[in-house]
Amino acid sequence: MGEKAAITKSIFQREFLSVLIIVVNAFSWYFPLYILFQNALEQFQLDSTLLLTAFGIQAVAAIGFAIIGTTLLKKFPRRDLFLTVWMFIGIIVSVLLITLETFNVAYLLSVSFLSGFSLGLGFPSCLAYFGDHTKVENRGLLAGITFFASGLAILLIGLIINFSTLVTGALILAAWRGIGLLLFLLVKSKKDYPQEKQFEAPYKAVLFDKSFLLYFIPWTLFCAVNFLGVPIEINLFGEELGSLMPIGEYGVGGFVALIGGWFADTVGRKRIIIVGFVMLGIGFAVLGLFPGDVLSWYLYIIVDGIAWGIFSLMFYLVIWSELAGNRTKEKYYMLGVLPFLTASYIQILFTPFAGSVEASSAFSLASFFLFIAVLPLLYAPETMPEKKIELKRLQKFAEDAKKAKEKYERKMEK
């Protein structure tokens, strides 16, 4: 069986299908839910304290229950059972969004709390499910496909939500979560995660694991720079172009994720992540030098999309499971998504101050931080075994050699 056949086989396996369903459904349920929640709050025109409290409760609940979830999981005989419960909670919480029809502080804060809870509780486990049901040889590509499909689904559901009222939107989300749950139950892999073979590492051990930190620090820096940058960028670009940014991130990012995933399996994780950082560093540098030039804005949006594609692929789905090795993956994923969960809230906090920051120096500083962020990566271990990379290289060579021979023979016939 050649490499291509092996890849095709792994994509059409039931095991990957279950992974695809649970991850795609999680992303394409939560992001639109977040938008719906945001829209609902906007219509009330809340004062900033209440707004920040609502989002704050949501972020804290998401993080808090993610931590609790990693422990709670052990009370369940199987991980997929835990995930089933988590998805079911999602259905109920989606319906509860309806209570935001009329303004009521208690309802509002409860929904803030519940929406955070319904994401956080199973999120690390959902990502760990991806890690445990994919193999290192093609995890990159499978993550790329998963991310690409998630992007499409987010776009689709997001569009539908945008054009519907709060009540229909909430019901659609509940139905979507329900469909996800049903499909998951239908095709879920018979194998549970290798519980006996994995041991539980305390959070402290994960946080002091050098390999973990060498990836975690750059990722945290990226999240900080990126999310703090968004309000400044929107200020600079104007609302119209600024609103294009997420499309760049998901559109360009989706395609980059597909290709980047394949590359990550071919040349290794580390190289591809470094490419992402360098890209973004250059993007910020150009913004810092020519903050008034529309061309540099477009360039930035594209480069930002490329970086997002690579990073979301690697830092949501791929790298933590490989760093976890034979330890339970939940805690690695939990800590891994933490910078993202925190940063999006910090962005909200920071937005009011964005106007007072001078764009040029902010972007130069950002560019500087991103170059700093690459340093730990240079010392980070490659999580894809060198031998597997070499094997892929040779297989690729073998395929090319075969083509070269066929070409040579055709030439000789003439």
Place this chain on the structure above:
Amino acid sequence: MKKIIAVHSYKGGTGKTSLSTNLAATFVRNGKKVCLMDLDFRAPSLHAIFKKQNLDYWLNDYLNGVCEINKVLIDATNNNGNGGKLLVGLANPSTEAIRDMTAKDRKWEMKALGRLLALRSALLNDGNFDYIIFDTSPGLQYSSINAIVAADIVLVVTSLDASDINGSQRMTSELYDLFEKKTGILINKVIVDYLKSKEEQKKFTKKMKDIHNLPILATIPCFCEVLRAAGNFIFTEERPDHPFTETLEDLAEKVEKF
């Protein structure tokens, strides 16, 4: 039918060199014109069997594009009257040459493949050779991939060692299948006990065929006499009536029809 044969294996020391040399000698005794080439540039060994040290040109030079193939080939025919002919192309055994060859990159290897492919028209068509036999490096490597790609038939030598069997199976899925080439297995160094009767021999071959999922072209017993030859001479030439020689004659016949 004129053919290029690559002799390969997953592990080292399985008997590629012994079998390719003796297969070449057997063909020659049958009146064929054969060209035997040492493509194991990391661990050259044919120079020792054919006792050549300081040559002006090696196969390395041909692949580097320094000279043409006729400069490299050495006539090693052992006076036999039936028109058979044996030419050998040797790999440079000097340390520098070995280091140089291990450092080659993918681009060079692609060019080298072109040079190997050109051998077909130069030797089989114009030079009137019947067979080109490539002795290769073990495992998955650029040079062995090239040899396999350029060949019509791949002979995979394996012992009964568990890791060797496993590795050969992996090679089949990772490499041989890709090329859709005629691939046959040679099981070497088989303990004679397994092959006592025709019955047992058949059962053994059947079992091996199921394991490898490829035709078994030969099961070659382990002979201490072969071991004693120690790569100093061509066994089938010195001992024409030895069972090892018989096995190789049988193999030559099968390869011809394969």
